[in-house]
Amino acid sequence: EVEALWKEDFFKLSQSVRGVEYYDKENVYATEIGADKYGTAPRMVHYTVSATRALAAKIREAFPDVPISEKYIGNKLNMSTGNGAHFDPHLDIGVAEKPFDRKLTLLLYLNTWREDLGGELTLLGEGATEAEAALDTGTAAAGLPLKVTPISGRWVLFWSDRMLHKVEPCQAPGGLPDYRCSYTIWFCTEDAPAATSGAASAAASSGGYERAPQFARF
Template sequence: MADGRQMPIADWSIPSRVRFSQKSLAQKIRCPAEKRRRVSQVIRVPRARLEATAATVPMEEFTGPYPRPFSRDFEAWSRAVTPARIAELRRDGFTVVDDFLGGGGAEGGADGDDVSSSSGNGDAWALALREEIEWLSAKDGVMRPNRTHFANPKGERFLFAKPGIVEADMHDDAVAAVVPELRAFFEAAATRFADAFDPKTKEDASVPQREGGGGAKPDFTYSYALSRGDGARTVKVQRNDGTGGCFPAHYDNPGPPSKRALTCILYLNPHWQTGDGGELDLVPFCATPTRVAPRLGRLVAFLSDRILHRVAPAHKTRHCLTVWVDGPDVNAPKECGLSLPPSAMADVPGTARALRASASQRVISRWCYPDEYESSLRECMRDAEGGTQMVESHLAHMAKLWDNPPLRKLVDALREHRRNVEGKLTVVG
């Protein structure tokens, strides 16, 4: 998901003219993140420390009470990620894993039973994690507003906060020291997420093609190399205060130097119901979008560099843990530009399928989904500082398309194809 280190792609640049050639429809369009790295302007927060330590005053460790008894069961993670879930990740670029922490039961169903009296170790464990996040949020200055690094068309850099959302990075030693269950989760995540989602340890399962995919299944398998170790994962705890806080459309890995390969969001919200908001919208390129409810114990995993997504406004307090797992092969040079064959216009469905399985889609995503980017950005920032500048930058980026007739022709064709194949929104309630 979006976080303080995410760099929006509003300012991705393109050459003054895109030309046809024998080998390529378009000249390579490079990510501005590459350019930022060359001029040493990219903001790269060290793994071991945040840009500022959230907790400046030592705190006593949280000792409870927790809502109900539980036990840690890290083996449950691997059990929950079944071969069918791996196959879905390969097919769609995302998967939904219920009861990720183990057997559920605390939701209580439609009868709304009291969470504290429900059965299910997995949900009890999830509630313990939620309790520690809530405790952290009550400590002055420990959890900070979620912020976005942003560059306008002039190259000026800004840092803007999203309303209603606070978070803490578990790499902050001052935070990790006082929340034992979150700390244990963080430590286990250094290897166990990569283990759970390693397809080499699980047999393939046959999963039917999703409707609205626009043809043959894309192959996401080559993106599965995941790294292990303390520096290979980031874990953030997040609290949304329920006043409409949300995230605009974005990719969790917008380009170099990020190495994020897999995003995993664990939801900690008991008795979520329609109207509470905070759903996750997953938008595979030119395919049917999926809306996922943030239910207790549910994990959503998706490819960080090729699944566009956003979070709907939350109208009830919302808690989650986000884990980003790095990969050694992320953002290879071929994934950071757009180079298409002469047949791209002749076979638009094939071009869309190829882009859906490639991180190169990031180069033209904003042009193919202009309304989604703008409306979600306005919804997120509302009247907050920086909202106007971010929308203006988006519109300036959109205007660049007019300077490249061949690229504009391709984008128009992809938009039309998208309208034909998207289908009705899939809802995972």
């Protein structure tokens, strides 16, 4: 289904935000999974709906103080085409699916992988910058920084507004079969967003954010 979406030109060049300016991310393309993709990717649409409902319920059970919604989510299907495509250190906040804030990030990898392709996810710790995360006394105790290989079928979950992360440069010498493909679902809070945090402000001035897609429609 991902290859079909690619071949039917659903993917567009991805953008990030630095401060208030949008800029293109070279060799990174993205699309959103919504009802309009059902004809091409029905299983991805079903997965998005079922995973969101099931996981939102479990998250609310485990963290009753976190007002996770099962209805309001964001998602993005990313395709990195190599040539050093990467993501700088960032938090998944700042350009959230307004008027709701991203709270939990779920990543699902859909690509085959081998070491020479790169593209590992590095979890750096809690903080707005790498230096801040390194100073956090809990970082080393938690086994961070941690490099996670993007193996097909692997899920990674982390708090969107707390876990600083980046993606190492990736290569794709074999073309489409080597492209790095990650599907992200952002669970959002149901309450109105609070004022921008200090972490978000610092991250905005020193790094960038992924541009948020609109809400998926099912």
